Amino acid sequence: MNETDLQDLYQSVLVQHSKSPLHYGKLDSHTHYSEGYNALCGDAISIYLSVKQGKIEKVSFESASCAICKASASILLEAIKETNEETFFSMQDEFSKILDGEVSDQMGASSQEILAFQGIKQFPSRKNCALLPWETLHKALNSNIKD
């Protein structure tokens, strides 16, 4: 690992998302909600969704977390807004592969920005930072408050 790897990890798109995250804040009229914690480091994230007839209409998150986690949440929510569960699950599979460094030409159809996470393979201890929003959103989808 060296400074080039650091630049690969903190690509400008991720740093921008972490500094000015999209969909940041509480969603008052949410139908789905979950909290996620990384017990190792104390990172915490809350994800709010408003899902109507299978469509993820509104999304938001709040977090006390690192740049990687915040950027991951911002990019994820932007990508799944106005889609549905199936899209999320296929993106989640793709995201896991990207974190493991298995990138192919077909990837990134739903969000070019998630490809920016491929630099993380050099930083195994940071993989959970990127995954936390995805796992929390998965839990949120199973937490139907009111449909």
Next chain:
Amino acid sequence: MFNVQSIRDEFPILSTLMNDKPLIYLDNAATSQKPLSVIQAVEDFYKTSNSNIHRGVFRLSEQATLQYEATRGLFAEFISAEKETEIVFVKGVTEAINLVSYGFAQSILKEGDEVLISEMEHHANIVPWQIACEQTGAVLKVIPVLDDGSLDLLAFESLLSEKTKLLSIVHISNSLGTINPIKSMIDKAHSIGVPVLVDGAQSAPHMEVDVRDLDCDFYVFSGHKLFAPTGVGVLYGKEKWLEKLPPYQSGGDMIEKVDFGGTTFKGIPGKFEAGTPNISGVIGLSKAIQYLQKLDRKEAMAHEDALLKQATEGLNEIDGLRLIGTAEAKASIVSFVFDAIHAHDVGTFLDAGGIAIRTGHHCTMPLLKRFNVPATARASFAFYNNLNDVDCLVESLKKMKSFFYE
């Protein structure tokens, strides 16, 4: 003159590279590095002396038993304990506190009793007492921490009462570096008959510990923070307390006689050492103690104080950096946060330059909640660190700011 270079030469890991850079190891509060004499003692044990202890009549086993038991005496001397039977070998501080909390829950705590700890405790000195209180109906009371990271001693005095059955308190905070005035706290507790357990995980590596001078009832250590291998530690307990507490674990080696009609246990300390212990770890610990006994501990402390001073001054010059823990009495631990850069990102950036620090909650979640931060970056120094290590830390943090901000 304290010769840091000759000390560094005895720690092989300090001359290795990390991410193609010379390793700068600043996570000593999590675990310390080991001198060659410790590493060799563990290797030699397996090459020439390995056998089980307290069992065989053959020479090899007798030799292993002698080496193991000699460490007990050596450790008793190291902390000025009155008797070597007051030294119990455990896995580390966590097991030591669990041993005491289990004993208190079994035979001392009753509904309405109180256990007094502080807001700056490591989880290892919180969770065992929460469980003991839940099991017995006792109440856990917590001494608050002031804004500078020192204990609220007025609150301590008002929280201490006849209901208190134990004060269990950290000597040096692993997150803040605060050195607590435990001698006066022990005196106050004893004045109304309250026994005291001191968590010495961070203090033993930094200063000389004299349990008779402190007059504490229990003092607990982890070997791996004391330049010894992982998985070994010591519970010091005054004889009268160790006699009073029941066995924590049971099985082989801790018994006198087993019969289906009933079992009798060994006396102290054997009744607390069930099963085959970490023999090589204890032998490694003996070498670590011998290493420390050869060192001028006062000079080593003065050197660590100089590292702390330089680090504090250097960090204070960085805009946007805030130190968490600025008490007057501090050991060589600095915790800090940045306004706009999360501790994890700080840790990853420094790691790329070969600098190892700890980031996160340091197993003190209630303390970080009190300071309203989710995580801190923490650099903790040992006597083998040098001023160059401090300078590299400060310079890398300055570079990091431009990496993330520009």
